[in-house]
Amino acid sequence: MGGRLERGRRYARAGQVLSLSLATSVVVAQVQGSRESPYRARIGIRAFTPAEWKRIEEALAGQALYAAKLLAGEMPTDVEAVLGELGLRLFPDTMRELSMDCTCPDWEVPCKHLAAACYLLAESFDEDPFKIFAWRGRSRDELLDRLRALRGSAAPVHRREDDVPALADCLDSFWVGEPVAPAPIQDGAGPADAVLDQLDPLPITVGDRPLVDLLRPAYRAMTAEEAP
Structure with missing residues (x-):
C-alpha cells in the first residue's frame, strides 16, 4: 500500500480533499482526482x-481526574486504558475494524482518495480529540452533559429532618467538614465552572438540587464580569 498511501498524502497536502464531514460511524470526504467531478470517499x-x-461514561465519571480533564475540554492521554478495562477500544487497531469505499474506479482499498481522507481525518483528531468520541457515537456536548449528570448524581445525601442534630448540639463542629483533597487543576483556558468538576462530589443539597449545580451560574457570571 506504500505507493497509494504516499499519493494520498500528496493529495491531502495539495488541498484535493474538498470537504470532510464526520457523523456517527461514518466520515465522508469529497476528493478531487484526475476527473472533473470529485470522488466520494467513505470511512466507517x-x-x-x-x-x-453507559459503561464508558460511568467509568470516566467514577475517576475524578479523568472527569475533570474531560469537563475542562482536555482529552486524557491514557483514556484508552479506561476503555481497555471494559474490553473496548476508542481507536481502531487494524484495517479490519474499518469499512471503506470510494466512487473512483480503483478497486484497491484504500485507494489514494481514501488515503488522503485518512490523513486529514487523523489531523482533525489531533486538533479536536473529542471528534473520535463523536465518530463512536457521542458528541462532545452529549458526553460532557452525561459526565456532569453522573458526577452530580453521586453527590446528594438526603436525610430525614429527625436525623439532623439541633444546632445547639453541634456549635463546636458546625463549620468543620471532612477534608477534601482536590484533584490537580489544569492550567489553560477552559469552561469557567470547570473547577467545580475537579473536586469529588460534595454531599450537600439545597432542596433537591446539588450545591454544585447552584454554584455553577455564579462561577460563569464572575468570569464574564472579569472578561475585557
Missing part, C-alpha cells in the same frame, strides 16, 4: 452501543 467504524456508552 462501528459506533458503541448505548449499553457500552
Whole structure:
C-alpha cells in the first residue's frame, strides 16, 4: 500500500480533499482526482452501543481526574486504558475494524482518495480529540452533559429532618467538614465552572438540587464580569 498511501498524502497536502464531514460511524470526504467531478470517499467504524456508552461514561465519571480533564475540554492521554478495562477500544487497531469505499474506479482499498481522507481525518483528531468520541457515537456536548449528570448524581445525601442534630448540639463542629483533597487543576483556558468538576462530589443539597449545580451560574457570571 506504500505507493497509494504516499499519493494520498500528496493529495491531502495539495488541498484535493474538498470537504470532510464526520457523523456517527461514518466520515465522508469529497476528493478531487484526475476527473472533473470529485470522488466520494467513505470511512466507517462501528459506533458503541448505548449499553457500552453507559459503561464508558460511568467509568470516566467514577475517576475524578479523568472527569475533570474531560469537563475542562482536555482529552486524557491514557483514556484508552479506561476503555481497555471494559474490553473496548476508542481507536481502531487494524484495517479490519474499518469499512471503506470510494466512487473512483480503483478497486484497491484504500485507494489514494481514501488515503488522503485518512490523513486529514487523523489531523482533525489531533486538533479536536473529542471528534473520535463523536465518530463512536457521542458528541462532545452529549458526553460532557452525561459526565456532569453522573458526577452530580453521586453527590446528594438526603436525610430525614429527625436525623439532623439541633444546632445547639453541634456549635463546636458546625463549620468543620471532612477534608477534601482536590484533584490537580489544569492550567489553560477552559469552561469557567470547570473547577467545580475537579473536586469529588460534595454531599450537600439545597432542596433537591446539588450545591454544585447552584454554584455553577455564579462561577460563569464572575468570569464574564472579569472578561475585557
